[in-house]
Amino acid sequence: MLPYLFNVGHAALARTNLSDNYPDHDATSDHFLGAHLEQMSKKELIALIHQQARDASKNGARLATSENELAEKDAELSKLKQSLVRANLKLHYAQEAGQAAEQAKMNFLTAMSHELRTPLNGIIGFSQILEDGYAGCLTPRQNEFVRDIHQCGSHLADLINDILTLAAMEKETPNFSMTSLEVKRLIEKGLESVDDLVTGRDLQFDIKISEELSGRSILGDVPSLSRAISHVISNAINFTFDQGKITIEVSLNEGQLVIGVADTGIGLAPEHRERIFDPFYQVRSGICGKSPGLGLGLTLARRIVELHGGKLWAESEGEGKGSRVYMLLPLIMPVA
Numbered sequence: 001m002l003p004y005l006f007n008v009g010h011a012a013l014a015r016t017n018l019s020d021n022y023p024d025h026d027a028t029s030d031h032f033l034g035a036h037l038e039q040m041s042k043k044e045l046i047a048l049i050h051q052q053a054r055d056a057s058k059n060g061a062r063l064a065t066s067e068n069e070l071a072e073k074d075a076e077l078s079k080l081k082q083s084l085v086r087a088n089l090k091l092h093y094a095q096e097a098g099q100a101a102e103q104a105k106m107n108f109l110t111a112m113s114h115e116l117r118t119p120l121n122g123i124i125g126f127s128q129i130l131e132d133g134y135a136g137c138l139t140p141r142q143n144e145f146v147r148d149i150h151q152c153g154s155h156l157a158d159l160i161n162d163i164l165t166l167a168a169m170e171k172e173t174p175n176f177s178m179t180s181l182e183v184k185r186l187i188e189k190g191l192e193s194v195d196d197l198v199t200g201r202d203l204q205f206d207i208k209i210s211e212e213l214s215g216r217s218i219l220g221d222v223p224s225l226s227r228a229i230s231h232v233i234s235n236a237i238n239f240t241f242d243q244g245k246i247t248i249e250v251s252l253n254e255g256q257l258v259i260g261v262a263d264t265g266i267g268l269a270p271e272h273r274e275r276i277f278d279p280f281y282q283v284r285s286g287i288c289g290k291s292p293g294l295g296l297g298l299t300l301a302r303r304i305v306e307l308h309g310g311k312l313w314a315e316s317e318g319e320g321k322g323s324r325v326y327m328l329l330p331l332i333m334p335v336a
Contacts, residue, residue, distance in 0.1 A: 124153040176221035190229030202242040228304040231297035240265035259327040268316035
């Protein structure tokens with residue numbers, strides 16, 4: 001049986017290694033194969049068989065190891081997929097909870113705003129009557145008190161209007177009344193709304209309007225646009241220390257109006273540059289330890305600008321290095 005095994009098995013074994021041992025010959029040549037087999041002893045053949053068996057065993061072990069590693073990788077991948085699914089579910093639930101809390105806050109403020117509006121209008125109206133002297137003459141001190149009441153009431157009315165306007169914008173797109181207004185006048189209207197904020201403050205203002213905009217108008221809802229501009233400027237005022245500087249630059253770029261408001265205030269960390277446009281989000285000012293307002297001004301300004309087909313964004317080199325808010329608005333046209 002052994003000679004037959006050698007005769008049958010030699011060919012397969014020799015074909016496997018023949019090209020390595022005799023590279024100058026054709027491995028398919030039966031004559032050369034037979035000559036090679038005749039030169040090998042049984043001992044050599046047995047050693048060759050053992051070597052082939054060991055090689056096959058090693059290959060099998062490597063294959064088994066690879067299959068085990070592949071199974072382990074599949075198990076790890078399955079665990080990662082499950083972890084990812086759980087993380088996504090948690091994120092989804094957290095987002096839903098956050099949205100629900102935000103909506104509940106907005107609903108509460110909206111309801112309270114409606115309740116406050118009527119008595120507040122009375123406070124503002126009667127204080128204006130007293131200030132104008134229709135109820136008789138007041139002493140200088142009384143006039144000062146009445147002016148304070150009127151200013152505080154007007155400020156509160158502005159906050160209430162911001163809440164109600166933002167709530168309305170969340171539900172549906174407002175119907176803007178599109179009219180034309182000269183750019184210079186629009187900037188002036190935005191500045192008029194912040195007069196009370198600069199009273200008693202030591203701030204330097206620098207307003208630069210490009211000559212290219214002379215005689216140019218913007219088409220839009222003027223009350224909303226001037227309101228957006230005033231919110232951006234008031235934000236710069238609120239976060240700039242006394243003896244600071246606020247620069248307002250207005251220019252024309254490829255048919256679009258660019259309004260830049262730069263300040264020398266507290267600046268913005270990178271993580272705050274987008275979040276300041278979220279409703280109710282406030283950056284701690286370091287000025288009297290509290291951020292003024294509700295954190296709705298920039299949110300409302302961005303919504304108004306975007307509804308006019310524009311963009312609003314903030315830039316800063318970091319905390320303590322001031323910030324710049326840019327407003328980009330289309331629809332610039334020459335005055336007829």
